Amino acid sequence: ATTLSGGHTLAADDALARALAPRVIGDASAPIHVAEYYSMTCGHCADFHNNTYPKVKSQLIDEGLVRFEMRPFPLDGLALRAHALVRAVPESKFFPLVKMLLAKQPVWVRAADPVAELQQMARLAGVSTEEFNSIMRNRPLLEGIVSLRQQGIDAWKVNSTPTFVVNDNMTLAGNMDYDEFAEALSAFGA
Numbered sequence: 001a002t003t004l005s006g007g008h009t010l011a012a013d014d015a016l017a018r019a020l021a022p023r024v025i026g027d028a029s030a031p032i033h034v035a036e037y038y039s040m041t042c043g044h045c046a047d048f049h050n051n052t053y054p055k056v057k058s059q060l061i062d063e064g065l066v067r068f069e070m071r072p073f074p075l076d077g078l079a080l081r082a083h084a085l086v087r088a089v090p091e092s093k094f095f096p097l098v099k100m101l102l103a104k105q106p107v108w109v110r111a112a113d114p115v116a117e118l119q120q121m122a123r124l125a126g127v128s129t130e131e132f133n134s135i136m137r138n139r140p141l142l143e144g145i146v147s148l149r150q151q152g153i154d155a156w157k158v159n160s161t162p163t164f165v166v167n168d169n170m171t172l173a174g175n176m177d178y179d180e181f182a183e184a185l186s187a188f189g190a
Helices: 010-020 043-061 077-088 091-103 105-109 114-124 129-136 139-156 178-188
Strands: 023-025 032-038 066-072 163-166 170-173
Touching (some): 010 139, 023 091, 043 066, 043 091, 043 178, 066 139, 077 091, 077 114, 077 139, 091 114, 163 178
Parallel strands (some): 032 066
């Protein structure tokens, strides 16, 4: 790897850029873009993803109406570490790992040692102990995630999770059931 000033390598910079790149699922030409600001430790976010999102995916995303983007908005240090973990895995593992962590959120968030429990979950996704420890110490990645959170505050006045930004035009705050969510998107043609 080519070393740049400050000890960074091009490979490390590429990996950081990939880790902080948008995480989007759905047809690129879908008429509605929904960006969700979520925290990995937020119970309302977990509830949305465990109960509402599967129907959003099957009826809006898979049907080509919605492109769904997940933007990190960690509410605490544990959430920041979980966001770093899901951002550091290959992009193909991002959505499955987020799904698993949100489904099992009470297990790791309420554990006596939540970071150790998070590491157990990471192992299921093929992340070694060495990789996990490296991710947890990756200051540029952690700072990058905090910066993405700050962009949500600056651009959209996000102050709670989940918050959904629709077509860079409107924000919806709070956990909704599928009918509420679809109704809110109907103004955009969903």
